[in-house]
Amino acid sequence: METTMKDDAHLKRERQKRKLKVIFAVAMGIVPIATFFLPYVNYTFKDSTFVLSAYQILTSPGIRFQGYLISIPLLSKIAVLCGAVLALTGGALLLLKKPGLAGTGFVLSAATPLIVLMTSSSIQTAVTSLGVSNIIISYQWPFLLTLILGLAAGVLAIWTKGGEKLAESIFRIFACVSVGSVVIITVYMIVSGAPAIAEIGLGNFLFGTEWEPKSGVYGILPLILSSIAGTVGAVIIGVPIGILTAVFLSETAPKWVASVVRPAVQLLAGIPSVVYGFFGMLIIVPAIRSMFPGQTIGDSLLAVILILAIMVLPTIVSVSETSLRAVPVSYREASLALGTTPVKTIFKVTVPAAKSGILAGVILGVGRAIGETMAVIMVAGNVVQMPSILGTVRLMTTGIVIEMSYSSGLHRQALFAIGLVLFVFIMIVNIAFTYISRKGVQMERD
Known part of the structure; x- marks a missing residue:
């Protein structure tokens, strides 16, 4: 009897705790809606300050400055509206005893x-095109309140189903952060770069051979081809060296040799890009100039390829070695027992078994080669022209960095469009490598 009474009291306390969690969650989720009409963001352009609430962001056509109407991005309007709707929906779902959906809302x-916050860059770009460089965008406490209380309300809503469910949901949320980040970056790049492509023309932008912002000519074919040539060249040189180094470290190197080579390779990964650039500028560029006198100034596509080939090595070596070491010893023993030589065992058994991991290392290396900027700026010469192995080139990444500081208007939007093209290029490379990897694994299973 006494045990039953204790159980009833315990259940009653749990119900009371759950009710409190529900009340606090609904309050936290809905409180930001009460701040919908309070100052949300401050825009300071030169000596003019504009304070907008979330309601004004939603309903106002834009900000009138120096006789111009600077429109508020449509994505910002959709965001503040969805914030309020999702908060109300979350509160209603929680009261309807659907904490999982409420927490998501x-x-x-x-x-x-x-x-x-992300879409505010388009406002900054519009103001910069008017010749104003003193731009300050600051966010008020309702902005932070919406962010913090929304997360807290989501946690409390899911917590009403118990601690285990909360833990599972937190794991799921963090697992979705990477996917959400990709989606947000994708949307941001499209919103930022698509208008310039639409104004210039897709064909003129992608296949134009001249880049003259002062004349309003924006063709990035030389930049695209230079980026592809630099990446492909770095892969052709760096991938075989990296894979063979990984094979040496994992399969044939004596322990004392591996203890020297492995830290040296890992040290390459920690060297800043600017140091690689100095090395290329002081060693590789003069070497190329002396090897081809009168044909090149040294700053060239060849220098870019060599410096990128060095930079991708630590990534490829580290990931490939880890994959090779993960291959079961029984694979090697079975191959050797059949009379196969150690070298054939490595290339016919071990390397194919670690193929997916090696390919992952190659993907990461290619990603670094495509996105490298600082080292490339210092050895490329940075002249917009069709690529040649001994000629100066400008890659997409360097084009953005060099001109972003003084660009405005359509010029600035065109640089965002280059970033969009680079982003799509990297996505295509990653998808292609992933498809090849999966197809190889499927063929092995069949």
Whole structure:
């Protein structure tokens, strides 16, 4: 009897705790809606300050400055509206005893201020095109309140189902962060770069051979081809060296040799890009100039390829070695027992078994080669022209960095469009490598 009474009291306390969690979650989720009409963001352009609430962001056509109407991005309007709707929906779902969906609604509402933050760059670009460089964009406490309370409300809503469910949901949320980041970056790049491509023309932009911002000519074919040539050249040189080094470290190197080579390779990964650039500028460029006198100034596509080939090595070696070491010893023993030589065992058994991991290392190396900027700036020469092995070139990444500081208007938007093209290029490379890897694994299973 006494045990039953204790159990009843315990259940009663749990119900009371759950009710409190529900009340606090609903309050936290809905409180930001009460701040919908309070100062949300401050825009300071030169000596003029504009304070907008979330309601004004939603309903106002734009900000009038120096006789011009600077429109508020449509994505910002959608974000503040969705923030309010999702918060209300989360509160209603929680009262209807659907904490999982309610928590999702609250978390999504908390993410909407970040979208407003990202889209503010288009306002900054529009003001910069008017010749104003003193631009300050600051966010007020309702902005932070929406973010913090939305996350807290989501956690409390899911917590009403118990601690285990909360832990599972937190794991799921963090697992979705990477996917959400890719989606947000993709949307941001499209919103930032698509208008310039639409104004210039897709064909003129991608296949134009001249880049003259002062004349309003924006053709990036030389930049695209230079980036592809530099990446492909670095892969042709760096991948075989990296894979063979990984094979040496994991299969044939004596322990004392591996203890020297492995830290040296790992040290390459920690060297800053600017140091690689100095090395290329002081060693590789003069070497190329002396090897081809009168044919090149040294700053060239060849220098870019060599410096990128060195930079991708630590990634490829580290990932490939780890994959090779993960191959079961029984594979090697079975191959040797059949009379196969150690070298054939390595290339016919061990390397194919570690193929997916090696390919992952190659993908990471290619990603670094495509996205490298600082070292490339210092050895490429940075002249926009069709690529030749001994000629100066400008890659897409260096084009963005060199001109972003003084660009404005369509010129600035065109640089964002280059970033969009680079982003699509990297996505295509990653998808292609992933497809090849999966197809290889499927063929092995069949």
